[in-house]
Amino acid sequence: MFYDEELEESDHFYQSQPLILQFCYALYNMLVAHSEFVCYLVIIINHMVSASFVTLVLPITIFLWAMLSVPRPSKRYWMTAIIYTEVTIVIKYFFQFGFFPFNQNKLDRNKPYHPPNIIGVEKKDGYVHYDLVQLLALFFHRSILKCHGLWDEDQVHQKTRKQMIMEKLREQLFKAKAFIIKRFLEIYLPIKQFFYNLIHPEYSAVTDVYVLMFLADTVDFIIIVFGFWAFGKHSSADITSSLSEDQVPGPFLVMVLIQFGTMVVDRALYLRKTVMGKVIFQVILVFGIHFWMFFILPGVTERFSENTVAQMWYFVKCIYFGLSAYQIRCGYPTRVLGNFLTKSYNYVNLFLFQFRLVPFLTELRAVMDWVWTDTSLSLSSWICVEDIYAHIFILKCWRESEKLQRYPQPRGQKKKKVVKYGMGGMIVVLLICIVWFPLLFMSLVKSVAGVVNTPLDVSVKITLAGFQPIFTMSAQQQQMALEWLETYIKDDLVIAQLKGSSNSLWTISPPSRQNLIDMLGANDKAFQITVAWSVQNLSLGAKAETASGKNVLTLGNDTRHELITLLNGTEGNLKQEWWIVDELKPGPIMIEGEKQEAGLHIYVFSDQVSPPSLGFLAGYIMGLYASVVLVIGKFVREFFSGISHTIMFEELPNVDRILKLCTDIFLVRETGELDLEEDMYAKLIFLYRSPETMIKWTREKTQ
Template identity: 65%
Template sequence: RMFHDDELEESEKFYVGQPRVLLLIYALYNTLVARSEMVCYFVIILNHMISASMITLVLPILIFLWAMLSVPRPSKRFWMTAIVYTEVAIVIKYFFQFGFFPWNKHVDYTKDKPYHPPNIIGIEKKEGYVHYDLVQLLALFFHRSILKCHGLWDEDEKGDNSSNKEDTDDELSLTGGRRDSSASLKSVNLAASVESIHVHFPEQQTAIRRKSSSSISQLSHRSSFSSHRSKRGKCHDISSMSLETLIISHPAILFFSASYSVVKSLFGLCCFRTLQVYVPIRQFFYNLIHPDYSAVTDVYVLMFLADTVDFIIIVFGFWAFGKHSAAADITSSLSEDQVPEAFLVMVLIQFGTMVVDRALYLKKTVMGKVIFQVILVFGIHFWMFFILPGVTERKFSQNTVAQLWYFVKCVYFGLSAYQIRCGYPTRVLGNFLTKSYNYINLFLFQGFRLVPFLTELRAVMDWVWTDTTLSLSSWICVEDIYAHIFILKCWRESEKRYPQPRGQKKKKVVKYGMGGMIIVLLICIVWFPLLFMSLIKSVAGITNKPLDVSITITLGGYQPIFTMSAQQSQLKDLNQTGFNAFLGSYRGNTAALQFLEGYGKEDITLADLEGNSNSLWTISPPSREKMIQGLLDFSAEFTVVLSWSIQRTLETVYPYYIKAPSDSLAKPIKQLLTGMYCRWENITVSLVKNVSDEGVREWWVLNQLGKRYKTSEESLELFIFSDKVSPPSLGFLAGYGIMGLYASVVLVIGKFVREFFSGISHSIMFEELPNVDRILKLCTDIFLVRETGELELEEDLYAKLIFLYRSPETMIKWTREKT
């Protein structure tokens, strides 16, 4: 065998013979080595999420706007910048840990203040202040060792030296020439300096050259700067000669000439330093937007999924982005017709960025994507680390939901940078879910179309930002035909994978699997309201105990004679022994036992009301005399009015058991107040008169006869049965009641189900198509010619598609099986 080596073969056999756990460790280490730059990015972002200060803010921004945009990899200049910056940050944090600084004397008071200057800068005194910085420095040195091991650490310097040597030779010969083709494939990074900047000082001239991946632009810059330099050199000689003559003729002008030279030197130095920073950045983004070569890729789907995850985090964790909404949830807020401002702002911003991202993707403009990336990186970091802590009044490091949202947004930034670096695809054909024809894509595509307004919004946005000759209605028609044909194609492919022999009955697995599931689903929909209302309170119900029990009794419409309330210690719970004795007293009463089945001991409250009224009886003398006459007349009926608006005669007037339902109307429990075992309780009413120096005071005293818990004092007992209420998260649904759920849920779902089972005969011509490959290819051809700019051909193919659907005979020919 060629290239046979016994030692290598033995090494491979030894490696294969290792345990699987050890092989897994080897594989994980190799993965770590292969993606060591991603480990560095992750540690830097994690450090910033934990620290959330201005010191740690610099490196994440440089990652998203420099490192991830460099082709093919970040330069040595970036990694050295990250290493040196981390070392300086560690030294600064260590220096400010000493206790003699004023802000370190009240650390416990200022550690949770988001706008405390040391907290913003990142120099506050705390435990473990450099743990994550040391891990970050360790990851950077690990990546540096990997680059040195593979010879990639000094690659940029070698390229710079060879490039500068070529530039110097070109300058000396003053002849233009193209660079070697290998020079154009070097990495584009921010380490490059100014292309050709000549700043002339009175004593010396400085020239700085920059390598570039664009040979033509470099050659033109070189020739123009060289000619400009020669012209400026001549002008400088002439100006120097004239200046010497003036100085010799007029010595008084010497001071002004010296001042002029100093100003000219300072101005030139400022221009040089400014251009030294500006030109490399400008050239970096210019080469990024106009690359010589680009590996076209499409990661829009992953960016969209990252935005969707952020959207879900906002919906279910919106309380983390507001000040006074920490204890709220979105369902209870929406059920009360309240839209939190923080939730609204976050949703609109997130949705707006998704729309802009879709527009840039359809227009395939890398420049717009770069501008959007820069604005979004600076905007998100400014809002998350400077605005949000002030709104929520807590530090970013203490806001877990905001940290999760920021981490997912960093994933989006990384994908966006990768998309910019590789460039947008030249053709965007159809939906990403329609790339293959299987059950997974079919169900995902159907779910995508079920989301309200999502399909319509996508169709309109695609029409707005795509060059086409079709009108909006024609565009939507093509999209609908394509979606319909894709669904048919998926079903036809499934029939090919799982063929059904002719003349053979369906298998029981298919019949009971599909049919049984549909039967169960329909039964659940029909009986859902009854099942829901039964389980919502018995299984997930919450006991709603009374906080205050008040009794007010009025005789015949006169001034109330008795007013009393029971609160706190006067409201007692039943223990298990008392509850069992209570149930035993109704052993022969079927109606009462059926009622008591729905209540436990925790649902019953005993209210012990004092017999003395808590208010004096203030009644006018005429009304008093009239009430006495009414009481003495035994032939007339005299009524007692209770606070819950139940009128009874004086005998058997007091309802011993009251039901407190989920609504505000409390009612007596008739099942426990009728029969031979129980009855309405009698009460005694007496008027107490107290004569003193302050005058005559009167109040009424009531006492209940036949109390379960005997007391020597005059008092009233009242048993309250509290109905369970639904949880707050399901209150908006349970509030409709059984009839409301039937009207709003069952009937609406029934309408959709009826549309699925009816009207099939009208769509047979478009549903029962044996072979849809030709129609599917016609739709993809429309997408293809649209992307290539053949708009006239797009009109012709669309007309062909419309004619095909208008002609049943042609449709039959196009969709017959291939022989």
């Protein structure tokens, strides 16, 4: 056994240190081990903050050069990055002087297409901070490579290949004798050799990071759905508000379709295991997304450095680019069928496997796998195998969990109360919640998450019988609040102050005036006055924007005689006339300041409404009740009433042999043994058609 006293003393000294110091040592060692990714992260963050052309070059080289190099980025790349960063710092420093006219106007600094902003040489404070951090990270990685002897590369194989290329180059030079051809070949041949080695590697460390790439695309998809306003012009509402108004924004639809299309293409390349197609797709995405994010999107919205949602989307996309480059560099695995969740059997995998409940996701995945996979099975047979495999996997998870719970229990022993009241009680509570959830949801939304719906406008109109209205007035938002009723809060009460003078002239013709006087004088007939009011609210929830009503009163004889006297007294006046209305006494709530002129005070109690984000749900209680209670109730009823029809395929003690048969079908399909695939599929179908054979195959293993 190897023993070194100095190493033993070093380990003892390390273990004797405090835990916080050991943690710092571990962080430093992790930083040293992944210094390459630290450089990538700093370069990407620098570009996200600067969002200029000079910082765009290095992120593109990361995804199309550094992360595609086997086994690691060469010394040439790191020297290129260091020199480029140093030149960038010098150029930015040079343009900070005040004698450049295009950097004098401060108003142009926020323009996305201002040339200094696009290039990255605008005059600003802290112009070089991130570049210095980037240069520091690059020098740190350079020192790590030198410490491990990886900076100066072994040139044995490269020299041989280089000599062959130079010999061919000399032959071409002697034949063509053209300097242009020489320069072209010096650039073209290394690039061609780089991509040739990438697509046709001598050795390949096969890996599979498709799940992580799909997860990154899913996060980007969610960012687009809930933050699409950051990618469109004059878009400030969220997606729930737009959908509640039966509108689908055009930019949102285009972005969602493009994002979904890239996910489909990525799945197709993964199933076909074509590295060349993946390289082409990577190049198109890298250039296309960077051009769109930093040259087109700023003109539509604002500068990229001021768009937080776009920065989040770009950062997640950079993670996808890194994973994609890693997949290209290592190559696709031989077997890509199946599911990563089916590698182990436990409650976590069983829970995550319920992604199959997402509408059309399982169907779309099965059809795409059948289209882009070489197989001899028809589409229906393919779906049959996938369904059997999924069902057997679920049974396998349950059987493994039963082993951990020492199941089954001894014969003749009653169930424990913990199990009955625990599991049974949870099911009872769950069923009750499902039944009463919509009503509870409506109540809680308004009482807990409700928002105040303050009136925007209050209008009053007074009409004598069927004649021209004598008084119209409206009041805009001016609220005075007080706690009034238990179901309201102080912000729900609004006092609308209406001025006494009508805002419209009383334009009545002389014959109509005389007719009105005659009707007022007829004491044997009732004379009615109508007071109509309307309140306009903000459209926050599902309620109508305008609430209105009216009150009809019958005038007494004294009031009728006073009106006749008033009308007769102004009959000969040819000037314009209007009515003035005043209240007899003030309301119960005192208004600050004394009353100076005639007017009305109207007390408005506004019910709280659902927030805009939940208004499209809370506004349709019957639809919500039908979708939740009836649909979920249908699935629950099938679970309780359809058990007898599935006993043969659910109560399988041991599913290992069936599971192995399914995996064997996947294996022979990947190896191209399509005849054997058909034979195994026929065996699987016969197994499900024969109850006796199924019983033999699923018996518990005996010693």
